[in-house]
Amino acid sequence: MLGTLRNIAALAILAAVAGFALTWVARLTEDEVARNRLAAETRILRELAGVDVDAAVDGDLVLCDRGQVIVRGVGRGYGGQFRLAIAIGAEGEIQGVRVIDHQETPGFGDILDTPSAWLQSFRTGDVHAVTGATVTSEAVMLAVERIAGRVNLKALCPS
Amino acid sequence: MPVLNRFSEAAIARNPAWVQLLGLCPLLAVSNTIANALGLAVASAAVLIGSATLVSLARRFIPADVRLPCFVLVIATFTTLVNLAMEAYAFDLYQRIALFVQIIVTNCMILARIEQVAAKESLGRTVLDACGAAVGFAAAILALGAAREVLAIGFPLAALPPGAFLVAGLLLALTNMRRGQATDTGASAPADEKPQARTVAGQR
Incomplete structure (x- = not known):
């Protein structure tokens, strides 16, 4: 009985110390982490738009400029939720797709990291699922279809 | 000098990778460039030295029955701390090797070092060994x-995943050749090396 209590006490104390340390460091680094993530997202969005954009804006609409709309959205892949950005032209055509962040298995998720020939194929409209990464690639295709289909260009971006 | x-001895005679063959998963996955390799080496070192120090300091208070959960908790905490620090202060590297930093927690090299050394020996010896x-x-x-x-x-194959196995195998063969020569001439190889290798292999 005493031994059991001792075991529980040791684990509880250790867990409490670990919890405090982690919370403290997480709080210490959270601003810097948020800044880094935003900078990475801005880099991706800028590259997609070809012009300066602000990734910090609220909501899904990132840019509405000379017939080009950039929207963000989420999808669900093999490893969880991923975020992506889609550039849509004045006629509703897809001009580009970029994945902002994802948790797909390394190797299988490489098709989502720029530069990716597979993501480029969205520009032609001739997109196929990738062998070996079926779940990941189909999830992206589905998300692009859903997000681009939902975008009402005139309402979002009256020119 | 002791x-x-x-x-x-910890670095060469009981080298975690080439002699004990522990921690090979990150070793193979992240060794595609020197920069990535250095990043993972520093992260592993921080987790190993931090956990070993803490366990050695607290070894009298850790009950034998629950020592493994305690060790894993300590290692997991240090791994997460290193992960947070990297995400904040080395974001580019973090984006490339984050997953392999996170799985340092399952690196049996670290757990083996803590179970065999940190849990039993003084702080000074533990830190040196780590x-x-x-x-x-x-x-x-x-x-x-x-x-x-x-x-x-x-x-180009050398940079791809299969190349990791090929190059690692060749390096391992080279090390074994050198060790074989050393044992033949009776120059090196501490007496406890062979039983050591056996117990570690048994745990793997």
Whole structure:
């Protein structure tokens, strides 16, 4: 009985110390982490738009400029939720797709990291699922279809 | 000098990667370039030295029955701390090797070092052993990273995952050849080396 209590006490104390340390460091680094993530997202969005954009804006609409709309959205892949950005032209055509962040298995998720020939194929409209990464690639295709289909260009971006 | 012996024994005679064959998953996965290899080596070193120090300090308070959960908790905490620090202060590197930093928690090299050394020995010896093991692991992963990056210039396969196995196998064969020669001439090889290797292999 005493031994059991001792075991529980040791684990509880250790867990409490670990919890405090982690919370403290997480709080210490959270601003810097948020800044880094935003900078990475801005880099991706800028590259997609070809012009300066602000990734910090609220909501899904990132840019509405000379017939080009950039929207963000989420999808669900093999490893969880991923975020992506889609550039849509004045006629509703897809001009580009970029994945902002994802948790797909390394190797299988490489098709989502720029530069990716597979993501480029969205520009032609001739997109196929990738062998070996079926779940990941189909999830992206589905998300692009859903997000681009939902975008009402005139309402979002009256020119 | 005992201090130097302790360090070099941990780094060379009981090198975690080439002699004990522990921690090979990150070793193979992240050794595609020297920069990635260095990043993982530093992260592993921080987790190993931090956890070993803490366990050695607290070893009298950790009950034998629950020592493994305690060790894993300590290692997991240090791994997460290193992960947070990297995400905040080395974001580019973090984006490339984050997953392999996170799975340092399952690196059996670290748990083995803590179970065999930190849980039993004084703080000074533990820190020396942990530093030695960290340097040994860093040397192994950097050697593999450098070999792959150089070989990839004329032999692109070396940079790809199968190349990791090929190059690691060749380096391991080289080390074994050297160790074989050393044992033949009776020059090196501490007496406890062979039983050591057997117990570790049994745990793997």
